Amino acid sequence: MAVYTHLGSERLAELIASYDVGELVSAKGIAEGISNSNWLIETTGRDGTGARYVLTMYERRIDVTDLPFFLGLLDHLAAEGCAVPATIHDRDGAACREVEGKAVALIEFLPGVSPSEPSPAQAHSAGRALARVHLAGTRYPHTRQNPLTAENSAGILARFSESRLAGIDPDLPATAARASDIARQMLGGLPESIIHSDLFPDNVLMLGDEVSGLIDFYFAANGAMAYDLAVTHAAWAFDPRGETIDAAVGRALVAGYESVRPLSAEERAALPLLAQAGCLRFVASRTEDWFDTPGDALVRRKDPMEFARRLEFYRDAGQGAFA
Ligand SMILES: Nc1ncnc2c1ncn2[C@@H]1O[C@H](COP(=O)(O)OP(=O)(O)OP(=O)(O)O)[C@@H](O)[C@H]1O
Numbered sequence: 001m002a003v004y005t006h007l008g009s010e011r012l013a014e015l016i017a018s019y020d021v022g023e024l025v026s027a028k029g030i031a032e033g034i035s036n037s038n039w040l041i042e043t044t045g046r047d048g049t050g051a052r053y054v055l056t057m058y059e060r061r062i063d064v065t066d067l068p069f070f071l072g073l074l075d076h077l078a079a080e081g082c083a084v085p086a087t088i089h090d091r092d093g094a095a096c097r098e099v100e101g102k103a104v105a106l107i108e109f110l111p112g113v114s115p116s117e118p119s120p121a122q123a124h125s126a127g128r129a130l131a132r133v134h135l136a137g138t139r140y141p142h143t144r145q146n147p148l149t150a151e152n153s154a155g156i157l158a159r160f161s162e163s164r165l166a167g168i169d170p171d172l173p174a175t176a177a178r179a180s181d182i183a184r185q186m187l188g189g190l191p192e193s194i195i196h197s198d199l200f201p202d203n204v205l206m207l208g209d210e211v212s213g214l215i216d217f218y219f220a221a222n223g224a225m226a227y228d229l230a231v232t233h234a235a236w237a238f239d240p241r242g243e244t245i246d247a248a249v250g251r252a253l254v255a256g257y258e259s260v261r262p263l264s265a266e267e268r269a270a271l272p273l274l275a276q277a278g279c280l281r282f283v284a285s286r287t288e289d290w291f292d293t294p295g296d297a298l299v300r301r302k303d304p305m306e307f308a309r310r311l312e313f314y315r316d317a318g319q320g321a322f323a
């Protein structure tokens, strides 16, 4: 479920009329997604031949003062030829508006479906698309600090007692105990750009084996490009429970990335630690969400252990995880 706010047809038509996109024809709530309300909007289009958009209402987690960074980033990357949806600006040139006290944005609709079991060919294409975003991101003039660094993730986990963590899973405290050690080992100095930070397969739209769109840039920030690749490896190259690696998918992802932006020796050497830091970020955010979300809520809680297992895998396998 991902329509948290009811918007009546008159209110929707009024909102769409503030954009030069033709008249509202239909609006359907999009079931996927957790954080925001999303609608698939059809209009008559500027030239009467019909057009589709996604309307997003920012419900939680996103600080609205970050929206100009996120929406400006979509416009920048789209203008640089990356497969990301551009923001539609209203008749006054604004990228976002307010409805019922909440910020909304109208975004270009991109075709495609997210792979649920990505193939190596799809991972190769995702790697290429990520590298293109990194190259184009170096020319984005705005900055945003990453709030989910390894240090901050360790800080989040430190707020919960061992027994509370063990209430989620008996093995979770052991992973949490290693968090500050991972944070301490993180080195600066790797090449940086704008990173997506959350490029799970469900944030990639594909037509066959080709990426048609990267979406959900709401964790984007400045950071090490190799870290983003490592996060994407963790998100793509395992079974959902994080028990078994699909090495072919992982290799294809990195090979696709390097076909556009080769890694330096330092970046390659750092991948196992960066992947542990990436996993730590999801262990921390999922643990925090777990305690913030009642068990009977409509939103399904995500299991931090899926990434605690991946973290242990990267720790044990080292460079072998990328071979
Ligand atoms: N620009 C787009 N073009 C086509 N479909 C889109 C677009 N943006 C979003 N979608 C669709 O809407 C769904 C929900 O979007 P999204 O994943 O951004 O939701 P969210 O609630 O903002 O994020 P999350 O689930 O990560 O919290 C996506 O799975 C995708 O199907």
Ligand SMILES: N[C@@H](CCO)C(=O)O
Residues within 6 Å of the ligand: 198, 200, 219, 282, 285, 286, 302
């Ligand atoms: N993609 C994240 C949620 C958004 O940060 C996860 O699976 O935990």
